[in-house]
Amino acid sequence: MILREEIVEYRALVAHAAGDLRVETRTLREPAPHEAVVAVGYGGVCGSDLHYHAHGAVGESVLRGPMVLGHEVSGHVAVAAADGSGPAEGTPVTIHPATPCGTCAFCAEGRQNLCPHTTYLGSAARFPHTDGAFAERHVVDAARLVPLPEGLAVRTAALAEPASVAWHAVSRAGEVAGRRVLVVGAGPIGALVVSVLRRAGAGEIVVTDLHERPLRLARELGATATFTGGAPEDLGADIAIDSSGAAAGLATAVRSLRRGGHLVQLGLPPKPEQPFPSGLVVTRELTVTGSFRFHAELSGVVAALADGSLVAEPVISHEFPLGEAETAFATARDAASSGKVLLRF
Structure with a gap:
């Protein structure tokens, strides 16, 4: 175990403000008895990470x-609890990454x-902020670890x-086996939605995106038709x-649904309020669901990745060492030429 008098230094990727991203050396804190130390191997750059870097914020x-x-x-577990x-x-x-309170009604x-009391790795929703795990070492509640x-x-x-x-998004759609499903936006999350749909037995998987590269990936993962x-x-x-979270993408989703169809809104919009074709929701009697x-899905996903029934590896397009984080983030921002970008620790 790590003793209090020991000094264990590690590097971490720290956002200070918009445009201010630094690789810093920090000292590992002493873990509590129920906490483990993880030697982080890989981390995926998410849209929220890009927003913190570019804008210093994600929404509010x-x-x-x-x-x-x-x-x-x-x-890997470097020090067990x-x-x-x-x-x-x-x-x-x-x-x-989530630590819910465990006591509220939800x-x-x-x-x-x-x-509403959840803390999430790498989130500025609360202050003090909840540090993420883009670091060579990370202390975490052992209950948060999935072998x-x-x-x-x-x-x-x-x-x-x-x-x-x-x-989770696919589960919010209800029964998808044999159904015709449209996926709007084939970025890393949309591409993984396609893979989950294929595993769940969707009859047709139609995908739209603004760029050809993500559409090629969608076809590789199981899309039966794609549109630019x-x-x-x-x-x-x-x-x-x-x-997509974009107003145009949402309009495409609504207008492409049959009467009585089901819309799942997964992508977060850039602003809380944006245009929405609500008239069609009424006249087509659509069901609208957020995701x-x-x-609890994480364990099932890990099992599906392991047995090969959920194909995800093709979503990874680039890998960079921690010292090239700025290049990694710039690459991840280019949706036309990248999928999921990984940092290697």
Whole structure:
């Protein structure tokens, strides 16, 4: 175990303000008895990480002090929890980034992803901010660790968090087997939605995006038809999942649904309020459902990645060492030429 008198230094990727991203050396704090130390192997750059870097904020979550970024991470247990809980030293793991309160009504209902008291790795929603895990070492509650099954590479497991977001979104759509499903936006999350839909037995998977590269990836993952820009308004989709968050993408999703269809809004819009074709929701009697993060899905996703029924590896397009974080972030911002960009620790 780590003794208090020992000094364990590690490097971390810290956002200070818009445009101010630094690789800093920090000293590892002493873990509590129920906490483990993870040697982080890989971390995926998420849209929220890009927003903190570019704008110093994600919506109403504004940086008010330095914060370690990163919530899509995997690695190995370097120091097991002293109380014996959690995985043993050396175990490959991924980290569940959310820590819900466990006592509110939402937690009691099994909807911990809606817990208003949740802390999330790499989030400025609260102050002091919750440091993320873009670091060579990360101290975490052992209960947040999910061991990786034999055969699942730590690199691939860095996709478990975004794949869980996609898995949750598909579950919010109800029964998808045999259905015609439209996915708007084929970025990393949209691409993973396609893979989850294929695993769930969707009959047709139609995908739209503004760029050809993500559409090629969508076809590789199981899309049966792709369109650059919008989809045909007479598509008659049973289900539409919007992962773009853009007003135009949302309009495409609504107009492509059949009467009685189901819209799942997954992508976060750039502003809380934006144009929405609500008239069609009424006249077509559409069901509109939001999808926010995930909770219990992570273990199922890890198992599906391990047995090969959920294909995710092609979503990774680039990998950079921690020292090239600025290049990694610039690459991730270019949606036309990149998918999921990984940092290697």
